[in-house]
Amino acid sequence: MNKRKGVRTGNSGTxxxxxxxxxxxPTEHPFEKRLRAVVSTVDVxxxxxxxxxxxxxxxxxxxxxxxxxxxASVIVRxxxxxxxxxxxxxxEVAHELxxxxxxxGKGIAGFVFETGQPMAIADVSRxxxxxxxxxxxxxxxxxxxxxxxLLVDGQTIGVLEFVxxxxxxxxxxxxxxEMDRAADFAAAIAPLVAAHERAGLLExxxxxxxxxxxxxxxxxxxxxxxxxxxxxxxxxxxxxxxLLLAVLLRDVAGRGGAERELCRGVLETLATFIKHGADAxxxxxxxx
Amino acid sequence: xxxxxxxxxxxxxFADLWPVFTSWRSKTGRGxxxxxxxxxxxxxxxxxxxxxxxxxxxxxxxxKYNFRPSTVGDDVGHGTACAGIIAQVAPDxxxxxxxxxxxxxxxxxxxxxxxxxxxQNMQVINLSVxxxxxxxxxxxxxxxxxxxxxxxxxxxxxxxxPNDPVYPSVLTSSLISVVKKECTDPLDFGFLPRxxxxxxxxxxxxxxxxxxxxxxQVTGNSFATPHVAGIVARLLEADPNLQPFQIKTxxxxxxxxxxxxxxxxxxxxxx
Numbered sequence: 161m162n163k164r165k166g167v168r169t170g171n172s173g174t175x176x177x178x179x180x181x182x183x184x185x186p187t188e189h190p191f192e193k194r195l196r197a198v199v200s201t202v203d204v205x206x207x208x209x210x211x212x213x214x215x216x217x218x219x220x221x222x223x224x225x226x227x228x229x230x231x232a233s234v235i236v237r238x239x240x241x242x243x244x245x246x247x248x249x250x251x252e253v254a255h256e257l258x259x260x261x262x263x264x265g266k267g268i269a270g271f272v273f274e275t276g277q278p279m280a281i282a283d284v285s286r287x288x289x290x291x292x293x294x295x296x297x298x299x300x301x302x303x304x305x306x307x308x309x310l311l312v313d314g315q316t317i318g319v320l321e322f323v324x325x326x327x328x329x330x331x332x333x334x335x336x337x338e339m340d341r342a343a344d345f346a347a348a349i350a351p352l353v354a355a356h357e358r359a360g361l362l363e364x365x366x367x368x369x370x371x372x373x374x375x376x377x378x379x380x381x382x383x384x385x386x387x388x389x390x391x392x393x394x395x396x397x398x399x400x401x402x403l404l405l406a407v408l409l410r411d412v413a414g415r416g417g418a419e420r421e422l423c424r425g426v427l428e429t430l431a432t433f434i435k436h437g438a439d440a441x442x443x444x445x446x447x448x
Numbered sequence: 449x450x451x452x453x454x455x456x457x458x459x460x461x462f463a464d465l466w467p468v469f470t471s472w473r474s475k476t477g478r479g480x481x482x483x484x485x486x487x488x489x490x491x492x493x494x495x496x497x498x499x500x501x502x503x504x505x506x507x508x509x510x511x512k513y514n515f516r517p518s519t520v521g522d523d524v525g526h527g528t529a530c531a532g533i534i535a536q537v538a539p540d541x542x543x544x545x546x547x548x549x550x551x552x553x554x555x556x557x558x559x560x561x562x563x564x565x566x567x568q569n570m571q572v573i574n575l576s577v578x579x580x581x582x583x584x585x586x587x588x589x590x591x592x593x594x595x596x597x598x599x600x601x602x603x604x605x606x607x608x609x610p611n612d613p614v615y616p617s618v619l620t621s622s623l624i625s626v627v628k629k630e631c632t633d634p635l636d637f638g639f640l641p642r643x644x645x646x647x648x649x650x651x652x653x654x655x656x657x658x659x660x661x662x663x664x665q666v667t668g669n670s671f672a673t674p675h676v677a678g679i680v681a682r683l684l685e686a687d688p689n690l691q692p693f694q695i696k697t698x699x700x701x702x703x704x705x706x707x708x709x710x711x712x713x714x715x716x717x718x719x
Contacts, residue, residue: 264550271487271524274550275577277605280667281525282653314582333665336630336652 223345278308282333477538477681483570486527488547505547532657537678576670596622628672639703
């Protein structure tokens with residue numbers, strides 16, 4: 161036996177294990193650990209909800225085409241204050257619609273949401289607008305409208321709305337047959353909307369967890385300022401940069417669906433570019 | 449030929465209803481109180497001026513629901529549209545607006561509005577709005593039953609969507625449930641045998657009043673309902689003592705008459 165302290169020779173498993181260099185256990189900052197868990201969970205939530213939004217948008221496009229309609233949207237309840245918001249929209253003013261909130265108890269969509277009764281309305285007097293609230297916000301003129309509730313287990317969870325026709329006014333009113341078809345599309349879209357709203361609930365839960373993590377006042381968190389802590393983090397630069405990137409992405413993506421989509425688009429484009437660059441392998445990196 | 453010979457038998461059989469059956473088309477609903485439980489009515493609309501006799505809105509105070517005079521009109525359009533249709537069918541009927549409290553899940557105010565209209569002895573209640581909460585089933589059933597016993601005729605819109613009923617139209621036969629059809633005659637309605645919804649009336653591309661003085665074309669069961677409400681107002685002008693059961697009997701007879709006339713190629717009489 162080798163008399164050097166702590167060293168044993170021989171062919172036993174214990175001996176082999178003893179010869180392996182001892183790994184240093186990584187000392188993970190508690191804040192870092194929580195942040196990593198929350199960021200990964202947010203990614204999971206996004207993975208759940210993004211395909212649903214895409215599916216809803218696709219169905220919305222098919223429904224609008226079927227009804228020869230210029231614009232269509234899915235409206236859901238904003239749980240915080242009882243107002244309604246546009247979950248998905250297609251058409252000229254889709255981007256503006258996604259920012260709009262319909263106050264509680266206002267508008268045709270709100271009425272359909274509360275009563276569960278579909279209705280179709282056409283402006284025959286050729287007045288400039290009769291749907292004042294949303295039209296004012298978008299600068300758009302509603303001439304003809306069809307709204308039908310999204311029902312799941314007998315409960316209204318949203319409204320499917322079709323506005324105007326393709327082409328130029330005057331627009332033909334929506335027919336009774338189109339109202340029935342709209343109800344069929346609503347029946348297909350409703351489960352997707354319900355699933356998306358459930359994913360949104362999970363997201364809000366983990367959002368609160370993240371807020372709690374960011375508000376940590378323990379000494380190790382250096383007063384709770386995330387970025388300051390990251391700057392002071394004694395870790396490999398790549399590790400720190402990745403965490404900073406995750407925080408930046410979270411900030412941008414948290415502003416809304418459009419921003420999230422933009423982030424995804426930019427990163428996917430970047431990834432594709434890098435991949436093609438690597439395939440070409442001209443000895444230069446993308447960033448040089 | 450056969451039908452003419454049968455008329456004396458029919459007249460005897462329907463002794464108390466025959467005068468109404470033969471005269472309702474010349475009526476205008478004069479003096480009949482029709483409540484519109486909805487989003488309110490724009491009483492300043494030229495098509496409705498002087499027809500809206502009262503407007504109330506529900507509000508909540510100390511945990512209870514009360515009613516007060518309303519001056520805010522209609523910020524949706526649905527109620528004004530329904531009122532306009534009633535005014536077209538029964539131009540001299542008295543319209544009484546009961547403006548609901550808006551907001552998701554507001555089933556208690558809905559029940560309170562219905563209860564209020566019944567207690568105010570409204571002869572006809574137009575209920576083009578519904579609710580889907582099964583939790584209110586018992587309370588709603590109680591109110592509808594009380595309305596029936598007081599002789600109040602409730603006309604309710606059906607839902608377009610099968611398997612997802614909108615109460616109270618499917619709740620009980622003590623009210624009249626209506627679905628839409630496409631036709632041009634406001635007095636043309638039909639009977640749907642062995643179905644949950646009993647009557648089908650004009651409710652497609654109906655031109656009617658809209659808040660702000662304008663007019664819109666509207667489609668939906670919501671807008672078939674006031675056609676029947678207006679017709680009921682005409683029946684009640686002919687005989688204010690008609691009970692709900694008699695009203696339904698008359699509506700059935702008129703619906704059958706409409707079918708026969710259409711089958712014979714003649715349009716139902718215009719008013």
